[in-house]
Amino acid sequence: MPNRSALTAAAVAILCLVSFFGADPARAAETAHVDGAELSLLWTLPLVGLLLSIAILPLAAPRLWHHHYGKIAAGWALALMLPFALVQGVGPAAAELTHAALAEYIPFVALLFALFTISGGVLVTGNLKGSPGVNTALLGIGTLLASVIGTTGASMVLIRPLLRANDQRKRNAHVVVFFIFLVSNIGGSLTPLGDPPLFLGFLKGVDFFWTTTHLGKETAVLAAILLPLFYLVDRFFWSKEGFIPPSDPTPDSRVGLKGLQNLPLLAGVVGAILMSGLWNPGVAFAVLGTEVTLQAIVRDVALLGLAMVSLAITPAGLRERNGFDWEPIREVAKLFAAIFATLIPALLILKAGADGAAAPLVGLVSRPDGTPHEAAYFWLTGILSSVLDNAPTYLVFFNLAGGDAAELMGPLAGTLAAISGGAVFMGAMTYIGNAPNFMVLAIARNRGVAMPSFFGYMAWSWLILGPCFALLTLLFFL
Template sequence: MHGHVEGRELSLLWALPLVGMLGSIAIFPLAAPHFWHHHYGKVSAFWALALLVPFAATQGFGAVASEVVHAALLEYVPFVILLFSLFTISGGLLVRGNIHGSPAVNTTMLALGTTLASVIGTTGASMVLIRPLLRANDNRRHNAHVVVFFIFLVSNIGGSLTPLGDPPLFLGFLQGVEFFWTARHVSIETAILVAILLPLFFALDHWFYKREGYPPKPDPTPDSALGLSGLVNIPLLGGVVAAILMSGVWKPGVEFDILGTHVPLQALVRDGLLLALAGASLALTPKDIRERNGFDWEPIREVAKLFAGIFSVLIPAILILKAGTDGYAAPLVALVSDEAGNPKPAMYFWATGLLSSVLDNAPTYLVFFNLAGGNAAELMTAKADTLAAISGGAVFMGALTYVGNAPNFMVLAIAKNRGVNMPGFFGYMAWSFGVLGPCFLLVTWLVFL
């Protein structure tokens, strides 16, 4: 038998490396950008070791190794492989040409990306459309707000309708939630947010557009006809959809025990297929298409290194939350339940959401999924409101910070690389809480109370 770390025995002090990791992500890019760009992987490794070494010394090497293997094999590795495949395949799709980034054009592109996000994932939609959107607005003096709303809608909210859309829903699918369940139960909340945010963006962009000043800034990429290259990647994206559906439908009952973690055969086949599809994209897509797309590996490299650290330092925080009323997270458990122990959907929405914005939304979704009972059949029926609240909170509020969802970081990296003066960690939060906070309060009032 492999050991297991008991969350009810863990002090909140074990969450300090997580605080350090998030603090580093917030501060270093602003205070020491050159250092961060060259050493973010080392910073991530430092905080992971700052947790794991004393954690193993006090809790036992075998028990901690078992927890690390569990987090890696069932959460981090599938998470990164899915992002990698979508990033690679979508990076082979080149939207040729350029159009002028007027308020109407920008709003149309955000609407298109929001729709695509649940089909090819928030990562796929973000990578396909962020570069054309940046080219359309590269002559605008005020364009950071375009990227901010892109992160709100395309990188997060648009991915709320299928397991392909966002990693938390993918993890829910692996737990037994039906593929189209969220499309049926979270669509109203999504529609409310989109109906508010798209017109709000149009009004704001129109206001900035009128204040661009004269003479206009020279356009480094003049307007030209639109087209689409790299069409071979479209069926490959279909293959990603098929691989994920396969892993939810095919249950051969074969598992591999790795340090106490049971890895099902269908998960290994799925991940192998996703890597093969990414490899096919690299082999079949002409190199000049990726070059013209400005494709490079840095965004996915940054996500992989930083989230390796985040998933590591998350381990004790997740264990404390899983301990429920027996651990130091007991006040949080009491917060999301009434006196009879029944879940309060509104509180689940906010607790899942706010923690998702700083703890990464995929593992946080799993914690509250388990906190609400962990039985997919029950959560999809008798506790449907609670599962909808957990799903909406994890997906929507991943937009509140740059670390809430992996595509946020990718879009930020690409935008900064293209010269957009993006807000810093806390500056972005001023935008997100100022714009999205009232929207989430309205959704709570209309749906979850």
């Protein structure tokens, strides 16, 4: 089960903050938000330290990282929040941390937890031989499925069957790398269900099918390049195998589907997300300066409830056969809690725009005549998404482009497409660009796949995806 003590501690901490500041009007007044224009780039050093720890320690000190990654992540979060509270004041620091938790982290984790838990109860039985043709077909199916049940749902449903299909092969890490490219990221570009940044855009007023019509061509171009390229790469490694070992750990057998009772629950996740964007009762609660709407509370409670129902109605043996365990979501929850916390100064600096320490960077997204530079929006959103998490980065550039959904879907449609594409597509550039990346990595490593290191993966992504994104720029964002 998930780390209940950690979840309880987090809930108690938030409740204590609420009671401490909310009970006294004088204290509540102290919870004004921090002005990003006053922050130095030095405040981003804990974030840099955390990212370097994620990149280096699993390779340099695997035992230390495996047993203590939560403590290491928490250490970097405290390295920011303690001095941040001393310099900025406890009230403003608590307000920023509360905003990150209630407006970003909790909805983010609730959605991932629901999709991870429910999809973990769907078992694809049987096995296929992981030939280049079969693998390419599985990646194609996953790419299509990602915009229907989310990149997390599609990744969790298909990664285990894909690993079983290739467990007799000596060289199979590249299969997982392309899986992350296509299923865990690019395939989720067509609906708000697909990827967290688009979900946030939907909550901001972007039409549900807007990305379907405005990112469809870009997604099709990437799929048309990457699927045939994968087939050629896989065929090359297949030829290097020499022979297929006769002792296949999971011999070929007829493919089937069990855990069908979870499919309505996945539909319930879709319904909960749609409800939160379409239903607005006008009820909201202020918590340390952060507005929490009733529909957001109902959505998150519904997501957690659906996950609990899945646990109750799915036989434990089915999950065991699926190789299901809690470590991937536990790792994501702990690491992204620290990422969201250490992200606070970086996002505040970016939100300050031309008045902040990142003014030279922000200035790159506007042409001399003041019109948006779509290629710059695409690349800056994408590169920052690959290291800062794509959901909050999307919001920063969404607001930087004006923040008006109607205008961004109309006269500035090209700008919104560039922001959306950068956030979703380039989440594939690193293991930390999108939460499903980390889940897939953890599952693959637990199954014995020799996955590339953090920088080794980046070598793959820049070599393969870099030219693809350059082509997209030439075709759509100039």
